[in-house]
Amino acid sequence: MHSIELLHNKYFTIEKGKVIQNMKNEQIILKSYPQGMPTDENFEFRTVSVPDLQDEQVLVRTIYLSVDPYMRGRMSTAKSYVPPYQLNEVLKGYIVGEVVESKSDRLLVGDKVTGELGWQRYNAIDAKYVRKVDSTFAPLSSYLSVLGLTGLTAYFGLLDIGQPKEGETVVVSGAAGAVGMVVGQIAKIKGARVVGIAGSSSKIKYLEEELGFDATVNYKEVDNVRRALKEACPSGIDVYFDNVGGPISDAAISLLNDYARIPVCGAISAYNITSLKDDFGPRVQPTLIKTRALMKGFIVSDYASKFKQAASDLGKWLAEGKIKYQETVVEGFENVPNAFLGLFKGQNIGKQLVKVSE
Numbered sequence: 001m002h003s004i005e006l007l008h009n010k011y012f013t014i015e016k017g018k019v020i021q022n023m024k025n026e027q028i029i030l031k032s033y034p035q036g037m038p039t040d041e042n043f044e045f046r047t048v049s050v051p052d053l054q055d056e057q058v059l060v061r062t063i064y065l066s067v068d069p070y071m072r073g074r075m076s077t078a079k080s081y082v083p084p085y086q087l088n089e090v091l092k093g094y095i096v097g098e099v100v101e102s103k104s105d106r107l108l109v110g111d112k113v114t115g116e117l118g119w120q121r122y123n124a125i126d127a128k129y130v131r132k133v134d135s136t137f138a139p140l141s142s143y144l145s146v147l148g149l150t151g152l153t154a155y156f157g158l159l160d161i162g163q164p165k166e167g168e169t170v171v172v173s174g175a176a177g178a179v180g181m182v183v184g185q186i187a188k189i190k191g192a193r194v195v196g197i198a199g200s201s202s203k204i205k206y207l208e209e210e211l212g213f214d215a216t217v218n219y220k221e222v223d224n225v226r227r228a229l230k231e232a233c234p235s236g237i238d239v240y241f242d243n244v245g246g247p248i249s250d251a252a253i254s255l256l257n258d259y260a261r262i263p264v265c266g267a268i269s270a271y272n273i274t275s276l277k278d279d280f281g282p283r284v285q286p287t288l289i290k291t292r293a294l295m296k297g298f299i300v301s302d303y304a305s306k307f308k309q310a311a312s313d314l315g316k317w318l319a320e321g322k323i324k325y326q327e328t329v330v331e332g333f334e335n336v337p338n339a340f341l342g343l344f345k346g347q348n349i350g351k352q353l354v355k356v357s358e
């Protein structure tokens with residue numbers, strides 16, 4: 001069955017003298033692996049036809065597309081926990097969209113779904129690889145932010161590894177980012193004193209005035225991050241949720257209390273380095289021994305079997321107003337690469353999304 005969108009997006013090609021109606025699909029492919037900071041040159045836009053649907057497939061029109069720092073790691077052939085993107089192939093990431101055609105009993109035209117799909121306006125995909133979302137419970141975009149992998153990352157990293165207790169000091173770096181702002185708010189729910197580190201005065205203002213963080217450090221404005229953090233944490237640090245690595249984390253680790261916990265979530269400060277010599281710092285072993293601190297890396301998918309309970313908790317906190325969230329939404333498919341590049345310049349507050357269609 002063809003939907004309205006299909007009719008509006010029709011274009012024509014002539015093959016062997018026959019006029020054929022195709023639906024136009026724009027895609028973004030990885031043209032080259034970035035060396036250092038990615039640039040526009042690493043991406044290429046391509047227009048192709050939407051393939052005919054196979055049995056069990058649905059056609060999903062992209063509404064919101066998520067750009068994420070971890071994607072930088074996939075734009076490299078270095079060994080990681082996910083395989084690299086292949087050159088000249090469509091990039092992939094999380095998307096929320098609408099089913100506009102269905103050859104599956106699982107989903108109907110009009111259903112809203114999310115899943116890991118291509119950076120393109122339309123994805124033809126087996127219905128079992130996408131999950132239906134409820135747009136009456138929360139706005140669609142939130143399934144890519146607080147109710148998506150972002151919220152789940154904050155939830156498991158903080159609660160499973162960080163285990164904050166009432167009255168403890170929790171420090172989070174990248175605090176005004178997608179994961180960071182959820183971490184801080186869950187820590188507040190657990191009764192901790194929360195200190196956020198972020199890179200602009202508007203982000204600091206948001207953390208303090210809207211989210212009720214107890215103290216903040218603008219790492220781009222202070223002369224000495226360690227000194228500023230020490231002032232913000234007079235009782236030391238019990239949990240350091242690490243989103244950024246680099247000198248900010250060196251400062252935080254030097255202020256740990258005994259038995260502190262460090263969920264190592266991300267190291268964005270090192271994602272664009274071209275040599276390991278550009279990412280050095282104090283060795284952590286003596287500190288970990290002296291404080292008996294726990295430092296543990298994690299990947300959110302490690303917790304896949306527990307996503308349902310976590311999503312339910314996050315949804316409950318959201319509905320109760322205990323968690324707020326913020327998104328930076330850029331309009332237009334043509335702006336996807338720029339939105340991605342903006343993550344490394346701190347352009348986003350909360351989750352960076354691209355709105356591709358209504």
Ligand SMILES: NC(=O)c1ccc[n+]([C@@H]2O[C@H](COP(=O)([O-])OP(=O)(O)OC[C@H]3O[C@@H](n4cnc5c(N)ncnc54)[C@H](OP(=O)(O)O)[C@@H]3O)[C@@H](O)[C@H]2O)c1
Pocket residue numbers: 068069070149150153174175176177178179180197198199200203243244246248264265266267268269270298299300301343344345346347348349350351352
């Ligand atoms: N382990 C997992 O499963 C998992 C899952 C999701 C995300 N992550 C990681 O978690 C971290 C946060 O992800 P997110 O999606 O929430 O991104 P995000 O924080 O919303 O966006 C990135 C932010 O990082 C900060 N930043 C950029 N370059 C920096 C640098 N050199 N030093 C310090 N801060 C820098 C910027 O904020 P400022 O203006 O404050 O600098 C920027 O806005 C990332 O490292 C990501 O890779 C891990």
